[in-house]
Amino acid sequence: MLDRSLFARRDRPLGAAPTSNDRARVSPAPAGVRLSLRVRGAEGLSRLGLGLAINRMSAEGERFSARLGPNEWLLGAGEADLEALEAEIEAALGDRFHSVVDVSHRNVGLEISGPDAAAALNAGCPLDLGDAAFPAGSATRTLLGKAEIVLLRPTAEPLYRVECWRSFAPYVHAFLVEAARTA
Amino acid sequence: MLLIDCPFCGTRPETEFRCGGEAHIARPADPSALDDGAWAEHLFVRSNPRGLHAERWVHAHGCGRWFNAVRDTFTDRFVETYKAGEQPSHPIDDARA
Ligand SMILES: [Zn+2]
Numbered sequence: 012m013l014d015r016s017l018f019a020r021r022d023r024p025l026g027a028a029p030t031s032n033d034r035a036r037v038s039p040a041p042a043g044v045r046l047s048l049r050v051r052g053a054e055g056l057s058r059l060g061l062g063l064a065i066n067r068m069s070a071e072g073e074r075f076s077a078r079l080g081p082n083e084w085l086l087g088a089g090e091a092d093l094e095a096l097e098a099e100i101e102a103a104l105g106d107r108f109h110s111v112v113d114v115s116h117r118n119v120g121l122e123i124s125g126p127d128a129a130a131a132l133n134a135g136c137p138l139d140l141g142d143a144a145f146p147a148g149s150a151t152r153t154l155l156g157k158a159e160i161v162l163l164r165p166t167a168e169p170l171y172r173v174e175c176w177r178s179f180a181p182y183v184h185a186f187l188v189e190a191a192r193t194a
Numbered sequence: 195m196l197l198i199d200c201p202f203c204g205t206r207p208e209t210e211f212r213c214g215g216e217a218h219i220a221r222p223a224d225p226s227a228l229d230d231g232a233w234a235e236h237l238f239v240r241s242n243p244r245g246l247h248a249e250r251w252v253h254a255h256g257c258g259r260w261f262n263a264v265r266d267t268f269t270d271r272f273v274e275t276y277k278a279g280e281q282p283s284h285p286i287d288d289a290r291a
Contacts, residue, residue, distance in 0.1 A: 065202050065203060065257060066203055066204075066257075079257060079258075080202060080256075080257030080258050080259060081202055081257065081259060083257070083258065137195060137207035137209055137210070138206070138207065151203065151256060152255055152256050152257070152258070153210060153255055153256065154209060154210060154255050159255050
């Protein structure tokens, strides 16, 4: 007979309760506005985070701007802020060719925080999340397990924001809760 | 894990990328002037060397951009990456056998 310690622990697929521990906590983020902004030739612009380097972000209150690629930004704002943000985009870009798509209903946000937050993310994210490679102000599209996510680190705090597509959200949430429990 | 140097994002894990086959294949300017053999050659025939190979890659789960890479098909080592429209600094025709 196998030694008892060799049996894999059996977890119920939906868990007993959405638990986490004090060292890594997963919480769904409140609803908010998300815009996907594409601009070709944003050189010389600085407002709305258009002057950020690729894979960098800035945040102020509920507003954030993350540059995900050479001509792609993810903008975030509070629920009541949509029209003001759209007006600011229009004012900043003038007649430069650009597209703004409201992806608020597509995106679901999660926050993972605590001293072991990076370790929990690394259960499914292949990036180096150490302070040298992924410092405060980092933002990028990447993978968590089998799902594509956008990973944001607004400050030096061990607090990460995960944005995923709505249909991936139950998977991403369950993945992070499980990872946080065992991080 | 194999790391690939995206020209926009820097060194990133391989799982974020997809390969798009051989690079620097020019589409014939006037396809209707070609016979079927020449058109099939353009569509399907690739060099498939053992050694240095210029390839198209896309950082699908990152910045989303296409770029080119020179990879050694024997060692799987990425020798260099460069933006679409640029030329490699390594001569890709000196592939081993
Ligand atoms: Zn990239």
